Amino acid sequence: MPAPAGTKRVRGVQIYRPFIYGTEAIPFDPENRPKDAPPDHTHKWKVFVRGVNNEDISYWLRKVQFKLHDTYANSVRMIESPPFEVEETGWGEFEIAIKFYFVPDSTEKPQQIWHGLKLHPYYGDVEQQKRDRSMVTSVCYEEVLFNEPVEAFYDLLTGGAQVTKSKGGKGAKGAIKAPPTAEIPLKSSGANKFSKEEENKELDRLGEAVKQVQKLIAEEKTKLVEEEAKLQELEKTEGKPIKKK
Template structure:
């Protein structure tokens, strides 16, 4: 951890969404053939990762990630350095499930201590019902066990605050081209900062870059996708569905509490009557 520089920005809290977890797939001659040299008892290939929501770059705040695997795996502690636009990930094969320790190391400007997450490798779908188990599967019989998380930076130091708030950018535009094309001093006089998503998409087309996916997110922002897409199960749509489930569950719990209260009142009434009858006798 680098020594603190500058002052902390008081009263400020900044968060950045990201995803971590594992994706596993059983070996199969047609869909996932076992590579040469893999032990006979290995039944699955799997990947553990940390990446940005909607696959946007997160290396501006996350410098490296350490994955601590099961001790039976050769070189079971792996350190992955950040590469812009790429997830932090490792690929392995095996036959058993175990807990993986994921340690996050932030960029030096943050002066923040590393934080550790824990994730259970899933090789087989799980759930209370077959529908829940099926929900874990993707095309190709992959088993996904992913978690949505939000990294919170409380009162960041000034240099890190500047990095975090330097301005959201369209992920389809390279940073070097963006700097030249969106600078207020550029010949066009256009700046992406403060512009609406429509204005940004229009400017992307003018610059010759492919417009970003509709409903996607901007890099260096706290945005999440508007809707679910293949390979992107976390979105505002998912959030609304979860909120709906929570509301429905709350209604069920309230109804259960009402019935339980009625049962308690009936038993209390019966107990009172029995005591009165016993006193008379």
């Protein structure tokens, strides 16, 4: 019996879509403190989900739910259109639950991840960053995997150039919209550190680390062979040690 319309899956296919998520926080300027911030709050912060290079990801992601700490009024924030982000103020760090709801065509169930809000610098010149009131960022790269997507969603994810309706008058031609992409940028930029360039650098670093480990293993094997040879020589001249019962 054939699958109902809209539920037939593309067998043997896996499609991924990359995105980034994280937090940004900056300490209040004592001379320009937000008037509506509670007296014990010390930072302004933001939690977000976005495309790797700020691309539009709403063609596969319908809405995002952010679950903040229970001390916040309306601690569950549902963001139903881009930008998928929440801005707040606070004084403490905590884990934020981020739940993804995919577009209806996907028929996919929501997925959830967790991310820790970072308010304070934790690497580099920490004291200087505190003095400068530098922005503290904690950003992660992630890929969502759609295993054997339904046909309609497969078309959304992989369709070619799409024609969008023009706002012009009668006879106006539609604009050609570039097809969606799953590729991360080739080069890094100030606003984005996730790129093929950084990926290749990391692969080079891992390759060098593997070489170092292999070198250390070879050196230890050589030492072991030498020690075994010394032991055999001692056993020939001194005899084998007597084992105590």
